[in-house]
Each structure stands twice: as C-alpha cells, then as structure tokens.
Amino acid sequence: MSESAPDLVEQLYRTPPDRFVAARDAAAAEARRAGDPGAAREIARLRRPTVAAWLVNLLAWERPELVADLAQLADALRAAQRELRGPRLRELSAQRRAVVGALVAEVRRLAAEVEGAPSSGKLPLAEVEATLNAALSDVQVAEQVRSGRLLRSAHYAGFGEVPRPQLRLVTGGEEPPAVPIRQEPAQRGELRAEQAQRAARAERERRRRALAKELTRARTDQERAEDDLAGAAAAERDGAEALDRLETELAELERRRAVAEQELSRVRLARRAAERAASAARRRTGEVEAAVEALEAEEEDAGAGGGAAD
Numbered sequence: 001m002s003e004s005a006p007d008l009v010e011q012l013y014r015t016p017p018d019r020f021v022a023a024r025d026a027a028a029a030e031a032r033r034a035g036d037p038g039a040a041r042e043i044a045r046l047r048r049p050t051v052a053a054w055l056v057n058l059l060a061w062e063r064p065e066l067v068a069d070l071a072q073l074a075d076a077l078r079a080a081q082r083e084l085r086g087p088r089l090r091e092l093s094a095q096r097r098a099v100v101g102a103l104v105a106e107v108r109r110l111a112a113e114v115e116g117a118p119s120s121g122k123l124p125l126a127e128v129e130a131t132l133n134a135a136l137s138d139v140q141v142a143e144q145v146r147s148g149r150l151l152r153s154a155h156y157a158g159f160g161e162v163p164r165p166q167l168r169l170v171t172g173g174e175e176p177p178a179v180p181i182r183q184e185p186a187q188r189g190e191l192r193a194e195q196a197q198r199a200a201r202a203e204r205e206r207r208r209r210a211l212a213k214e215l216t217r218a219r220t221d222q223e224r225a226e227d228d229l230a231g232a233a234a235a236e237r238d239g240a241e242a243l244d245r246l247e248t249e250l251a252e253l254e255r256r257r258a259v260a261e262q263e264l265s266r267v268r269l270a271r272r273a274a275e276r277a278a279s280a281a282r283r284r285t286g287e288v289e290a291a292v293e294a295l296e297a298e299e300e301d302a303g304a305g306g307g308a309a310d
Contacts, residue, residue: 012046013057013149016116020048021230048223051118052127052153055107060148062110066103067146073099074136100132127153152219155212 008027015023024046031040049057060067077092104125111117134154135142141154 008043009046010061010148012043013049013054014061014114016114016118017048017051017054018226019116020054021227022234024048025230025234047151048226049149049151050124050127050153050219052124052131053150055111055123055125055128056131056145056150056153057148058110058114059103059107060145060150063106064146066106070099070103070132070135071142071146074139074142077136096133096136100129100136103132104129124153130155 012020012024012027024043028040028043031037031043073092073096077096107128108120108123108125111123112120131141131145131150131153135145138154144150144154
C-alpha cells in the first residue's frame with residue numbers, strides 16, 4: 001500500500017459495518033484506477049467487523065489513552081493473580097468493573113456521534129463489555145483491541161474464584177494411615193450440593209461452547225448474506241445508472257426528433273408555396289402563349305386580306 005494506507009485502513013474501520021463493504025470496494029477500485037493493483041488486493045482482503053467489534057475499534061481510534069489505561073489495569077490484575085494477593089485482587093476487580101463500565105458508556109457516546117451508526121438501543125453493548133473484559137485477561141485480545149482492527153467480539157470465561165488447592169500438614173516421620181472419616185448428614189448434603197454445582201457448571205460450559213459455535217456459524221452466514229446484499233445493491237445501482245444514461249440519451253433523441261419534425265414542416269410549407277408559384281407561372285405562361293398565338297393568327301389573317309385586295 002501507499003504511505004497513506006494506515007489512514008485508509010483507519011478510515012475504513014471507522015466506517016459503520018453496514019457501509020464497510022461498499023467503502024472497501026470503492027477504495028480497492030480507486031487503487032486499481034490509480035495503477036496500484038497490489039494495494040487494491042490488500043484493501044479487498046480487509047474483512048468487515050461485527051457491530052460490537054466496530055464499537056471497540058472506534059474506542060481504540062478515538063480514545064487510545066483509555067485503551068492504554070485498560071492494558072495497565074490488566075497487567076496489575078495478572079500480577080495480583082500470580083501473587084495470590086486476595087485484598088489487592090478484590091480491589092482491582094472492583095476497579096475493573098468501574099473501568100469497563102466507563103468505557104462502555106464512552107463507546108455509547110462515540111457511536112452517537114457517528115452518522116449512520118445503529119441507534120443506542122440497538123448497540124450490542126454486552127458484547128463490547130465482554131470483549132473489554134477479555135482484553136483484561138488475554139494478551140492477544142488486548143493487542144487486537146489496541147490495533148483498532150478487531151473483527152469479532154471476544155469472550156473470556158477465566159474470571160472468578162480459583163479453586164483452593166487441597167493442602168495437608170506434614171509433621172515428619174511416617175505418615176499415619178488414613179482414617180476413614182464418618183460423614184455427618186450435613187456434610188453429605190454439602191457434598192451433594194457441591195457435586196450438583198459442579199455438574200451445573202459443566203453443563204453451562206457445554207451449553208456455552210455449543211452456543212459459541214452456533215453464534216460463529218450464524219455470524220458467518222450473516223456476513224455472507226450481507227456481502228451478497230452489498231453486491232446486489234451495487235448491481236442495482238449500476239443498473240439504475242445505466243437506465244438514467246439511456247433515459248438521458250432518449251430525451252436527447254426526442255428533442256432532436258422534435259427539431260427535425262419542425263424543420264420538415266417548414267420544408268413542406270415551402271414546397272407547397274413553391275408548387276403554387278409554379279402552377280401560377282405555368283398558367284401565366286399558357287396565357288401569354290395563347291395571346292401570342294392569337295396575335296400571330298391576326299397577323300396572318302391581315303396579310304391574307306391585303307393580298308386579295310391587290
């Protein structure tokens with residue numbers, strides 16, 4: 001791409017998703033017209049982001065300092081988790097919720113300033129929040145968020161209490177044989193409840209993975225359908241432009257036809273006037289010729305009478 005390629009990429013990823021494909025294709029066509037087929041191919045390969053990803057990209061482009069603060073908070077959270085500092089981790093978790101909530105509010109404000117953006121009630125802010133939370137836990141997601149070229153929203157299921165390790169005090173010497181512990185009814189009930197909770201969590205995780213796969217397929221189908229829609233809309237625009245050109249040409253032909261008809265009417269009137277003049281001239285010629293013949297006949301009669309008198 002040319003030196004202005006980063007600006008072009010930023011401009012495209014600032015564009016609302018429903019306009020992305022048309023803007024990308026127009027930019028690729030412009031690069032081809034400019035004689036840069038390599039740039040045209042690179043532009044054409046850019047993928048359309050989902051609405052949630054576009055909102056996160058908008059935040060990265062418009063408020064990079066807030067995204068940088070998010071990265072610093074992520075580093076602090078990871079450090080607290082590694083060191084198992086409970087109070088600090090709880091403090092940072094509360095801060096995380098406040099920061100993510102503020103960023104979601106900023107996303108809503110930024111979207112309201114973009115012409116053609118979805119209305120506030122249709123913004124997928126839950127997906128934006130999930131993506132920001134994922135960026136706090138996953139370095140790769142954080143890098144994608146900072147790049148401003150995120151294509152899909154992200155989710156992370158790693159937050160929450162870490163299971164406590166099962167520890168046993170060792171006092172030295174041989175370990176005494178394990179003594180079976182008789183479980184009281186209350187303990188058995190707690191065990192069953194814990195097992196039920198684990199089973200419920202596993203079922204929720206299974207359903208979450210299944211829904212994530214289904215969501216991926218649905219989004220792929222949606223993207224394909226929207227690309228087809230964009231192609232059909234472009235074909236419709238081309239057809240409308242061709243029709244406009246033909247109608248313009250037809251109007252010009254109609255105008256020329258009207259001028260030609262007026263000229264033909266004028267010529268016809270001139271011909272009829274010429275025919276009347278020619279007819280009058282023929283009549284006059286006939287009259288004069290008759291007068292000449294009559295005069296010649298009189299002269300002949302006069303000459304014949306004079307000869308007889310002699």
